[in-house]
Amino acid sequence: MSFGPMTITAGPTTEPAKVEQTVQKPGLSRFARPALGLILPVGLAVLWELAVRAGLSNGRLVPPPSVIFNTFAELAKTGELQRHAAVTLWRVGAGFGIGVGFGTILGAITGYSGLSHRLIDPTLQALRAIPSIAWVPLFILWLGIFEASKVTLIAVGVFFPVYLGVMGAVTSVDRKIVEVGRVFRLSGPAMIRRILLPAVMPAYVLALRSGLGLGWMFVVAAEFMGASEGLGYLLIDGQQLGKPAQIVAAIVAFAVIGKLTDWMIAAAATPFLRWEDSFARR
Amino acid sequence: MLVLDRVGKTYPNGVRALDGISLEVGPGEILAIVGGSGCGKSTMLRAISGLDTPSQGVVMLDGMPVLGPHPKIGIIFQEPRLLPWLTVAGNVGFGIDDRPKAEREDRVATALARVGLTDKADVWPRELSGGQAQRVAIARALVPRPEVLLLDEPxxxxxxxxxxxxxxxxxxxxxxxKPTLLLVTHDVEEAIVLADRVMVMRPHPGRVYDEIADDLPRPRDRQSAAFDFVKRRVMAALDRSLDRAVITAEGETKNSAGAALWW
Structure with a gap:
């Protein structure tokens, strides 16, 4: 958890004056500022808990936090939660890996070469216009109802934001910076490693993160279409057996794992992006 | 010795930016190139740097044609063009990445000391002022020890x-x-302070119009009468170079009304 503060302090460490400022001005801010965001959700949860306890509602359809927590703990105790989460995580991981792989390669090629852009990009843009869920029946016909069709759907979902992000980043690399590489006679691979790669890095990280977000979206869709395990299955199961607490528990699990994986990408990218001179760095 | 032999540049859209530029610049000489906008100053510099290839003629360095970016030719652009993901030291050492680490660090440290930025070695370019950034760019261009250094309105x-x-x-x-310096500028004083020779170009297409020797003793005093005299000569040549009517009459020295409004 030490990465969060690190991203904030990385800039100021090189400018002592600024460090003093941020430390002195609002003494609490480092802890208080993130805490501000907690007031609304925690407040609502406490209110609802109190309302149910006071008998204002029976809380059957909207279970109070304590019931959700108990369900969560029970699922975790039996190991069921971990099993379902692991399956879902595996699906997202596999789909994300495939989608990122293809998206990066095709995005780099179409961004780099004008000819392949004209050849490939129109087709991909046309495919992008199709709502990815529309592929589900076809994927099931082609790949069966088990893992392959699910992973493929997730991969398709991840592919497009990554492809667009990489292509856009490569096409918009500053010509003037590329000329610096040419003046120093960088070879093709050196040009990619020393100029293009670092230049597209910020946009690439962003593309990975939006790709991952879509991956989590599509895993739910994939698990809705007939799965016997996974967090999506927990949702369906909770609906069919009338266990709203289980649904909410699964949703919470999605939120936590989704946020955690997103944070992992962001944290892994931080050392590569310390140089960025951006608005967000305050 | 840098030699340009009837160098011309015609862009794909048919615009003739340069026509028949012939030029010799000796080792260690400082040549300033001035001229109105669109006279092909930058195009010429880009042709010498190898970033663009001339459509006619050839650029030769020490008897060998320059066909692309050349290890002995460095260039400094109008903008610093530092790589934002490298520290100042990383930027300065960018062109000598193939050298052993110790030698690289040594040369970078020396260069940074020469431009007075030793204490900035580990900061990111975004933290530099405009002048500091341009000094880093100068250090970066000088570290590979070029024989010819091109400066495009730096x-x-x-x-x-x-x-x-x-x-x-x-x-x-x-x-x-003492590398050869070719300095493109639109600041006449800058040209006279720095150069041994000032070349005036004229536009449409870019051609050499006049050359004025500038052998004032260094360091040069911008307030001196001799300085002013050279400046007047360059200004007069610039004025003439932009007077279309005079140009068609080839070299007539009719004074135009628009003195000092050449840009």
Whole structure:
């Protein structure tokens, strides 16, 4: 958890004056500022808990936090939660890996070469216009109802934001910076490693993160279409057996794992992006 | 010795930017190139740097044609063009990445000391002022020890005070290894402060119009009468170079009304 503060302090460490400022001005801010965001959700949860306890509602359809927590703990105790989460995580991981792989390669090629852009990009843009869920029946016909069709759907979902992000980043690399590489006679691979790669890095990280977000979206869709395990299955199961607490528990699990994986990408990218001179760095 | 032999450049859209530029610049010479906008100054510099290839003629360095970016030719652009993901030291050492680490660090440290930025070695480019960034760019161009250094309006984006400071600084650095300098500028004073020779170009298409020797003793006093005299000669040549009617009459020295309004 030490990465969060690190991203904030990385800039100021090189400018002592600024460090003093941020430390002195609002003494609490480092802890208080993130805490501000907690007031609304925690407040609502406490209110609802109190309302149910006071008998204002029976809380059957909207279970109070304590019931959700108990369900969560029970699922975790039996190991069921971990099993379902692991399956879902595996699906997202596999789909994300495939989608990122293809998206990066095709995005780099179409961004780099004008000819392949004209050849490939129109087709991909046309495919992008199709709502990815529309592929589900076809994927099931082609790949069966088990893992392959699910992973493929997730991969398709991840592919497009990554492809667009990489292509856009490569096409918009500053010509003037590329000329610096040419003046120093960088070879093709050196040009990619020393100029293009670092230049597209910020946009690439962003593309990975939006790709991952879509991956989590599509895993739910994939698990809705007939799965016997996974967090999506927990949702369906909770609906069919009338266990709203289980649904909410699964949703919470999605939120936590989704946020955690997103944070992992962001944290892994931080050392590569310390140089960025951006608005967000305050 | 840098030689341009009837160098011409015609862009794909048919615009003739340069026509028949022939030029010889000796080792260690400082040549300033001035001219109205669109006279092909930058195009010429890009052709010499190998970033663009001339459509006609050839650029030769020490008897060998320059066909692309050349290890002995460095260039400094109008903008610093530092790589934002490298520290100042990383940027300065960018062109000598193939050298052993110890030698690289040594040369980078020396270069940074020469431009007075030793204490900035580990900061990111975004933390530098405009003048500091351009000094880093100069250090980066000088570290590979070029024989020819091209400068494309290198100080035009800086305030007058910083500009004068960097001009002196540039001469200082030049004295270390005495490379050939080709300086494109639209600041006549800058040209006269720095150069041994001022070349005036005229536009449509870009051609050499006149050359004025500038052999004032260094360091040069901008207030001296001799300085003013050279400046007047360059200004007059610039005025004539932009007077279309005179150009068609080939070299007639009819004085135009628009004195000093050549840009």
């Amino acid at each position: 100080f035009s984006a800086l305030d007058a005070f910083t500009r004068a400071d960097l001009q002196d600084h540039l001469l200082d650095l030049w004295a270390d290894s």
